[in-house]
Amino acid sequence: MPVSSEVVERARHGEWSVVLIGYEPVDRHWFPAEMAGLRVLALGSGGGQQGPVLAATGALVTVFDNSPRQLERDEEVAARDNLTLRTVLGDMRDLTLFEDASFDLVLHPVSNVFCPDLAPVWSECFRVLQPGGLLLAGFVNPDTYIFDTEALEERGEFVVRHALPYSDLTHLTTAERERTFGPHAPLEYSHSMADQIGGQLAAGFVITGFTEARHQAAATSRYLPGYFATRAIKPD
DSSP states (O other): EEEEEEHHHHHHHOOOOEETTTTTTOOOGGSSSOOOOOOOEEEEESSHHOOOHHHTTEEEEEEEESSSHHHHHHHHHHHHHHOOEEEEOOOOOOOTTTTTOOOOEEEOOSOOGGSSSSHHHHHHHHHEEEEEEEEEEEEEEEEGBBBOHHHHHHHHOOOOOOOSSSSSSHHHHHHHHHHHHHHTOOBOOOOOOOOIIIHHHHOOOOOEEEEEEETTGGGGGGGSSSSEEEEEEOOO
């Protein structure tokens, strides 16, 4: 659901927050003190939420997503509230449209769960950031994928079924996938912490912050966090 005009108006006056994981706002200390003029890439962040809020702060926002419908939400909010932002359709593993050091901040909410391999995502984020630039990334706790989704959602039973790494393509039949998630749901892939955190380090980032959040809508939230987030910097 896109943000309201009221949220946008408050952001214009310095009262703003965005969500990276779960429902809790990102710690404002993770962001630069001055947002106006900041070149921001909202990566895999379509939907009319984070991008418009950051644009309302005065940041120069590019929303990059592989879903035309998600990007339409950003365009609708921008038109409704007279915001300036750019939308780009593409694959997060290929940011060759952008030159080196094109951005000061990459905001990457929980979306690499829809990407089968992460190494090119992190290397591209590193390339398009200027030295000293920030990557704020959210991702799914891979442990949540070990359970049988149907048993969990229909009967509340925690049945360990899937070995990690998980993929909708290899761990579920087409019938199971459509019955559980619907015929038009995006494919999901789990990624190890080595791929998430180790991958950022291998790309050259220095991680300066880490946090976690519950997945309030999931039964697993009673026992383990559903999301993690990192703050990383490209060294000068």
